[in-house]
Amino acid sequence: xxxxxxxxxxxxxxxxxxxxxxxxxxxxxxxxxxxxxxxxxxxxxxxxxxxxxxxxxxxxxxxxxxxxxxxxxxxxxxxxxxxxxxxxxxxxxxxxxxxxxxxxxxxxxxxxxxxxxxxxxxxxxxxxxx
Amino acid sequence: xxxxxxxxxxxxxxxxxxxxxxxxxxxxxxxxxxxxxxxxxxxxxxxxxxxxxxxxxxxxxxxxxxxxxxxxxxxxxxxxxxxxxxxxxxxxxxxxxxxxxxxxxxxxxxxxxxxxxxxxxxxxxxxxxxxxxxxxxxxxxxxxxxxxxxxxxxxxxxxxxxxxxxxxxxxxxxxxxxxxxxxxxxxxxxxxxxxxxxxxxxxxxxxxxxxxxxxxxxxxxxxxxxxxxxxxxxxxxxxxxxxxxxxxxxxxxxxxxxxxxxxxxxxxxxxxxxxxxxxxxxxxxxxxxxxxxxxxxxxxxxxxxxxxxxxxxxxxxxxxxxxxxxxxxxxxxxxxxxxxxxxxxxxxxxxxxxxxxxxxxxxxxxxxxxxxxxxxxxxxxxxxxxxxxxxxxxxxxxxxxxxxxxxxxxxxxxxxxxxxxxxxxxxxxxxxxxxxxxxxxxxxxxxxxxx
Numbered sequence: 001x002x003x004x005x006x007x008x009x010x011x012x013x014x015x016x017x018x019x020x021x022x023x024x025x026x027x028x029x030x031x032x033x034x035x036x037x038x039x040x041x042x043x044x045x046x047x048x049x050x051x052x053x054x055x056x057x058x059x060x061x062x063x064x065x066x067x068x069x070x071x072x073x074x075x076x077x078x079x080x081x082x083x084x085x086x087x088x089x090x091x092x093x094x095x096x097x098x099x100x101x102x103x104x105x106x107x108x109x110x111x112x113x114x115x116x117x118x119x120x121x122x123x124x125x126x127x128x129x130x
Numbered sequence: 131x132x133x134x135x136x137x138x139x140x141x142x143x144x145x146x147x148x149x150x151x152x153x154x155x156x157x158x159x160x161x162x163x164x165x166x167x168x169x170x171x172x173x174x175x176x177x178x179x180x181x182x183x184x185x186x187x188x189x190x191x192x193x194x195x196x197x198x199x200x201x202x203x204x205x206x207x208x209x210x211x212x213x214x215x216x217x218x219x220x221x222x223x224x225x226x227x228x229x230x231x232x233x234x235x236x237x238x239x240x241x242x243x244x245x246x247x248x249x250x251x252x253x254x255x256x257x258x259x260x261x262x263x264x265x266x267x268x269x270x271x272x273x274x275x276x277x278x279x280x281x282x283x284x285x286x287x288x289x290x291x292x293x294x295x296x297x298x299x300x301x302x303x304x305x306x307x308x309x310x311x312x313x314x315x316x317x318x319x320x321x322x323x324x325x326x327x328x329x330x331x332x333x334x335x336x337x338x339x340x341x342x343x344x345x346x347x348x349x350x351x352x353x354x355x356x357x358x359x360x361x362x363x364x365x366x367x368x369x370x371x372x373x374x375x376x377x378x379x380x381x382x383x384x385x386x387x388x389x390x391x392x393x394x395x396x397x398x399x400x401x402x403x404x405x406x407x408x409x410x411x412x413x414x415x416x417x418x419x420x421x422x423x424x425x426x427x428x429x430x431x432x433x434x435x436x437x438x439x440x441x442x443x444x445x446x447x448x449x450x451x452x453x454x455x456x457x458x459x460x461x462x463x464x465x466x467x468x469x470x471x472x473x474x475x476x477x478x479x480x481x482x483x484x485x486x487x488x489x490x491x492x493x494x495x496x497x498x499x500x501x502x503x504x505x506x507x508x509x510x511x512x513x514x515x516x517x518x519x520x521x522x523x524x525x526x527x528x529x530x531x532x533x534x535x536x537x538x539x540x541x542x543x544x545x546x547x548x549x550x551x552x553x554x555x556x557x558x559x560x561x562x563x564x565x566x567x568x569x570x571x572x573x574x575x576x577x578x579x580x581x
Contacts, residue, residue, distance in 0.1 A: 069278045120224060127230050 038103045047101040048094040049085040054078075054110035062121065066113040074109050167524060167534045168356045174368040175345030179528040180356045181520070188259050188353035189517045191251035192270045192367075193525035196341035199245050199314040199459070200377050205333040207287075207321030209243055212334060214286050216241040216250060218279045220268035225279065228265050237262045239269070245307070245315055246460055247529060251521065256353060267366045270342065275331040284327045291320050298397045301389060302567045306399050306464070309385035310565035314378050315459060343374040350525040352517055380462045384563035386578040389570075396476040396570035399455055400484065400581060401466030402562030405555075407458040407530055413543055414551035415456055415465050420502035420509075421494055421552060422454040422467070422487060427505070435501060437486050438467060445482035446475040452483045460530060465559050473571035484581055490556040494549050502552075507541050 041047065046056050055078055057063055067075070088094060162184050169179045198209045216239065219225045232239050237254030239262070250270050252262040294300040304318045321329065349363045382403045405411035423436025433439040438452040451470040457463055467487065471479035494502075513519040514537060527534045535543075566578040 069276075071277070120226065123224060124226055127226070 041103045049088045050095050051085050052106050062117045066117045069113050169534050176363050177348035177528040178359050178363050179524045180351040180359050185353040188256050189253040189521050190351045191521050193348040193529050194248045195346040196248045197244050197246040198317040201317045207325040207329050208333050208337045210321040211329045213241050213243050214283050219274050221272040222268040235261050271369050275334045277331045280331045287321050302397045305387040306567035309387040312381040312383045315380040340375040343370040344368050345373050348528040384565045386566045388568050390572050393570040396473050397470050398568040399468040400566045401464040402559050402564050404463030404465035412458045414547050414555040417502050417547045418552045418555045419454040419456040420505045425453050438483050441486035442479050442482045445478040448472040448475050450479050476575040503544050
């Protein structure tokens with residue numbers, strides 16, 4: 001029989017919170033690379049106002065569609081973090097060290113949804129070329 | 131000269147004649163033997179039925195015993211959503227791919243659902259069966275019901291309901307089932323208002339898990355080989371075994387529902403409990419339906435063969451319509467009269483129609499009986515003429531009984547109905563507890579206990 005095409009599987013089940021898959025994607029997970037990444041994360045500074053990496057992503061049409069697909073709880077948490085960050089930015093303040101997002105806590109919640117949206121868009125483009 | 135110059139070109143034209151000559155030269159004619167419908171039951175409980183009618187187009191259907199009677203009080207409306215969700219993303223293909231893939235081979239994928247069954251069917255040219263079969267199996271066994279895709283169905287649910295509300299018949303018949311039964315068969319084919327945006331992905335997954343099991347499915351094909359279907363059934367359609375949740379037995383209660391609106395035409399149906407599918411009584415009810423009149427056979431004619439029509443014509447001079455209503459389900463049925471009349475004459479029309487049925491309890495003449503049997507046979511045979519009708523008949527019979535009865539066998543059964551059977555059926559209607567559903571301007575419409 002004919003074989004099935006396998007799209008990127010996305011874990012929707014447990015509220016969209018992933019484990020750190022991207023850490024294992026790289027062949028070199030040596031201690032040097034990890035400590036560099038930690039340093040870079042803290043240097044970027046968005047964790048000081050309580051944001052995660054996916055909160056800062058630029059909202060183009062793909063990202064907007066991926067955000068539309070987020071489960072309600074994840075979306076509400078994102079909105080809360082953005083509001084808190086706007087408030088801190090207005091006050092020209094940062095969070096105390098204990099409340100800042102840590103490198104280990106950062107979850108790329110939007111990544112599977114975004115990947116799926118981009119895959120679907122590419123599929124439509126492929127078919128329209130035919 | 132022009133004419134003679136043209137003559138030399140004659141040998142290069144005359145294409146049709148050249149082709150015809152070639153065909154005469156061919157040595158063998160492939161003889162196609164007429165095939166019978168083959169039905170087998172796999173060990174997993176899946177029924178496979180097929181007929182190779184050598185047609186250039188094939189039609190394959192997956193029939194599941196998962197109609198709206200199997201909805202529970204918590205997930206009312208899930209079958210309506212499932213009906214609309216047939217094209218959504220599955221594990222093997224995205225929604226876009228299913229749509230374009232089926233279009234690319236010139237096929238079509240559709241879903242029908244009744245109170246008893248859900249039917250997913252694809253049709254396409256014979257050569258492209260593999261492709262569309264893949265999509266069909268994907269849709270029936272591995273849908274993903276992504277939450278955002280399911281919530282995007284809400285406008286379509288509302289559109290469906292609005293379209294159904296346009297025809298008074300839909301409202302009356304859904305209301306009738308709601309009034310006549312306590313459970314199972316009282317569920318509506320359409321999603322109730324309060325559930326319109328509340329049915330979600332989990333409800334749909336649970337319904338599929340509990341009801342789309344191999345023992346309750348039939349894979350039916352027209353224009354495909356039996357072995358191909360068997361292979362597909364064994365490999366792909368045995369994901370969930372067992373009977374799933376058992377459906378509840380439908381309990382007839384006999385109630386009334388009245389929908390007062392401004393319409394000048396009153397639609398009214400009065401029924402009492404009928405017979406289940408496949409019983410001899412059901413055959414008697416079908417014959418009785420045609421004795422009384424089951425719709426005009428000539429457009430805009432005076433319907434002279436319909437007892438109901440002739441009887442009611444004496445009661446009112448205004449336009450009306452009266453026909454016998456007959457439904458058969460796996461464990462129950464409904465039989466009665468459906469009338470459409472002007473609101474002032476509604477009472478007279480309904481009473482005249484019911485008295486016509488009472489008249490049949492006294493006996494029906496030989497001529498009427500033969501005429502009714504012929505009409506019933508003709509209706510059944512003509513429904514088998516189209517590929518949808520034939521697929522439907524094969525699938526419903528495979529699911530309910532496990533056996534396909536040939537048209538000849540059915541015609542014999544119809545012939546064996548006697549006048550006493552028909553009179554008994556009429557008696558059952560007259561003496562049974564009535565249910566009624568009416569809509570329109572109901573001032574002059576009697577209540578069910580006033581009939």
